[in-house]
Amino acid sequence: MPWRLSDEPVSAGDVTRLPAQRRVGGASGMETVRFQKVISCPNLPTLPGIAIQVLELTGRPDTSLRSLAHVVEQDQALAAKILKTVNSSFYGLAKPCGTVDRALNYLGLNTVKSLVLGFSLFDSTKLVGHGTGFDLQRYWRRSVCSAVAARMLSLQLRRCDPDEAFTAALFQDIGILAAVTALGEEYVNVMGEANMGDDSCCQAEQAAFEFDHTSIGAALATKWRLPESYGVVAGHHHHPRGVPTASLHLVRTAIMARYAANMLLDKEQEAQWSSRLERTTQEWFGCELAELDSALSEIASAARQIEKLFDLDAIGSTSNLMAAAEEQAIQVRLEADRASTCDPLTGLGNRRRLDERLAALFAESRASGSSLTVIMCDGDRFKSINDTLGHQAGDAVLKEIGERLATAMQERGEVFRYGGEEFVALLPGLTPADARAAGEEIRESMASIEVDISALGLSRSSVAVTISVGIAHAQGATWPEACEHLVQRADEALYEAKHKGRNRVEWWVGAHAAQPPAAARGERTRVLIVEDDPLAAAIWRTLLGKQNVEMSFEAGVPGVKRLLESGYKPDVAVVDYMLSIGTGPEAIVAIRAAVGKEVPILLVSAHLSADKRAAGERAGATACMSKIELCSSLGQIVQRLITGEVSKLWAA
Incomplete structure (x- = not known):
């Protein structure tokens, strides 16, 4: 049947x-x-090896666009076909795309994967049925x-x-x-x-x-x-x-x-x-x-x-099934574009490439509510290496720094040569603690092992090299107006690391380099609760009492001001709108005046009206939330309080 x-x-x-x-x-x-x-x-x-690798990579949740682009670019003919296709009117790009990396950023992983599989299947079946009448x-x-x-x-x-x-x-x-x-x-x-x-x-x-x-x-x-x-x-x-x-x-x-x-x-x-x-x-x-x-x-x-x-x-x-002249022209453009964005000494992306990726990641991370970390590092006393051992040794050291940084970051981010002995890493999606750990890993990668220069035939076979590291982390309320400002922050933190003795990591906060949030430092998180309701205050004590936090409670604006004048600086603040003396927005203004805009502040209210939200935002609240909303996700909020990542949860 x-x-x-x-x-x-x-x-x-x-x-x-x-x-x-x-x-x-x-x-x-x-x-x-x-x-x-x-x-x-x-x-x-059979599918070519490139297509199999692409399938494996796209099946992993942690695959970076950079690693996928690297695989595709190994097959220049395939890369050229993909670029020719994405630049056709079929996809309607506003401006020409010169690299697979850009194609991934413009059109996304699924589009490039579909083209890789399509061209791979076509190329592997060109002669199927030959002589059979098919x-x-x-x-x-x-x-x-x-x-x-x-x-x-x-x-x-x-x-x-x-x-x-x-x-x-x-x-x-x-x-x-x-x-x-x-x-x-x-x-x-x-x-x-x-x-x-x-x-x-x-x-x-x-x-x-x-x-x-x-x-x-x-x-x-x-x-x-x-x-x-x-x-x-x-x-x-x-x-x-x-x-x-x-x-x-x-x-x-x-x-x-x-x-x-x-x-x-x-x-x-x-x-x-x-x-x-x-x-x-x-x-x-x-x-x-x-x-x-x-x-x-x-x-x-x-x-x-x-x-x-x-x-x-x-x-x-x-015969050759490609239109050779056209394909070669695309490959020439591809190589020229790659050369214009690659540092010839280290093989890393150069300043132009950094600017492109920074702008893309800045926009993408900010729009998605994620984070972006910029780590800038500089070789300590590098000039002395050139002066005593020569520029050949200096070049060897720069290449080694680039290799170690790229290895240390691996799939977490991208590393670029900024200029001279300065390097920059861009790392999306990290928590403050992870960002700090990445900075320490970069510093340790150089300090732990001397650079081997024995192949140069100099008086020394190796040279000790350390680097200073500055970190700028943007998330929630801490995003600067422009991506260039994030690099400037990292540069300021790097300067602070140099000023404090080199071979160290400094974190940018406010207008100067400082330590990262308490959770990233491994210290207790300082939480300021501004609440005049004894029952609500007792609930906060119960929820946070067994956690690694240091709580301070105030019932009105005068108490908040006295606490801040004593030198107290919270890592995060939760402020009720209605207080015994003054209002929540007034308390927020006082907190912002004392600690700047980097500390996340949540304004809560039993009945959050549009006017109350507007008043809170004008005062400088990171976000505003009704107490009903607060209760619905209290466990998650408590965890964010402990880790210092409240801005990610409450980003307005």
Whole structure:
């Protein structure tokens, strides 16, 4: 009997296996000899090493854009294709993009991943079916059109990621290429006149082989360790029933994209495909086909652009399939751009590259509510090395400093040569404690081991080198107006480290370098509670009493002023709006006048009106919160009080 997919719910872990387990005539498709022949065929297309590395990196939550760019740039031809594509009108960038690193920053990880996988698959299948009569160009034209349609439709419908939809649709018929490779003319003859994009091709495959290309595609996706969603689409794009909820919109988008591609490429059946597309649009997404007119009208022209970038006209030729002159020009520009942003001595990014990355990270971190740490370090008494041992030794020391800093930071951030013997590290997403630890690690990386200069044949085989370190950390209320000010803060902290004897780490706070918050110093956090309600004060004592904090309580503005005049400086303050004497905003003004704007201050009120919030913000509150909101996340707030990271939680 013909196989039918069950309507029962499917677990995510079984998704990619289901299509390969279809029962036909009582036998499992996975168990058929021909199926095993296809899956185990030694000549099957394989993903290049670069694509495999990209998949591994993008599967890790801690992968940096820099490490991904480094992998892609190892394949200059692939990097050139990606840059050519992202600079096309298909992506509509406002200004040209000259490096993979920039492409990642402009378009994001998913976009570049989709292009890497797409070009890798295309390059590995250029000669599939050669001599069998298989129309590879027709296959790829339909696949590219489906991929473009999937991206356009997902942008319009907003139900799945556009780049994931693009790649999943591009890969959905990979089982056909595998079957052609393994079975050759036998498979091509069976397909005969069957429409490659129609369900009739699956029926022909099932009749001849007891499996179809969706089974092969799903198995191949698992074998290649592609993202699970790609396997779901490959296995279900002709059989949409039983798809798990997480992938339902992606599968439906891929199917609609196939209909749209067929509508454009199969003019004789255009009305039929248009009818199918209209029906599924209404049934699956609750909208009329006319609402997708803008997306559908762009598919044909966009597909032609991508076809040119994939160079479909060159399929079947064993000559160089790239337009050599154009590709070489892109590579020359790529190398020139890299040279202009790379320090030739250390191999690190130079001042220009620092400025670019600082601006990008500053905007990104500030907008996302994260943090950004700038660490500036300078070789201590470096001039004496040049004077006594010569500039050759000085260059060796600078190279070693750069290498040790880059090693110390690894995936946490990026290191640049600022100029002379000064280096800068940019580290997004660190807590104050982590930032302090990173600074100490940088300092220790140089102080612990002398620099080996034995290869220079000088009077000394090694030289002791130390560095001074300045740290500026921006988060919540501590963001400066411009990114350049953050570097200036780190420079001021570095100057303080030099002034205090070198080979040390200093932290910028306010208008001068100082120690980091108490939690970062390993000391007790000083918490000032300004509250006139004895019950509320007792609750704070209970919550914070067993923690590593030092609490001070005041009931009114005069008491706050006396405490501050005594030299007391809190690490964080919680201020009630209504006080026994004065108001919360008045207390905040007094605190700000004494300790500056760096200390996080939370204004709380039983009934927080818009006027009260405005008054608190004018006074200098980091954030304002009703007591109901406070109670709903009290445990998290207490933890932030202890660690000194309240600005991250309460950022206005």
